[in-house]
Amino acid sequence: MIRLLPMLLLQMSVGVSLIGPAESIAGWYVAPAVVGVTQGMAGSLRGVLFPVLCRTMHLGAIRSLASTIMVILTANGPGITGILIEMSANFLTQSLILGLWCSMVVVSCWIIAARVRTDLATG
16 A cells, blocks of 8 residues: 555546646546646545554544645645746746656655555564
């Protein structure tokens, strides 16, 4: 289950990266669909992941912290886009850079998932 989170964000990275280069109507349906599937899976994963990893004793505090982190990281998107607009970046460049941002988060999640698996294995 811990391995699912990076793969989920990898889907998001692909979906966001596809939005800019999409030149056909089909492309504009596929890219948001990939992002939408990612968001649907995220809700289910959050509902299962925290109780399995953290048990139920501190579940409320953990979900609260996770929501706070999500809000902070979500606020980075408009900030990054605003900086890119100020730098006169076109839409294609913006979507590719935001896809790269998601990819960097994927790498961070792989590192964290490896650490969690090690911690769970040792006890």
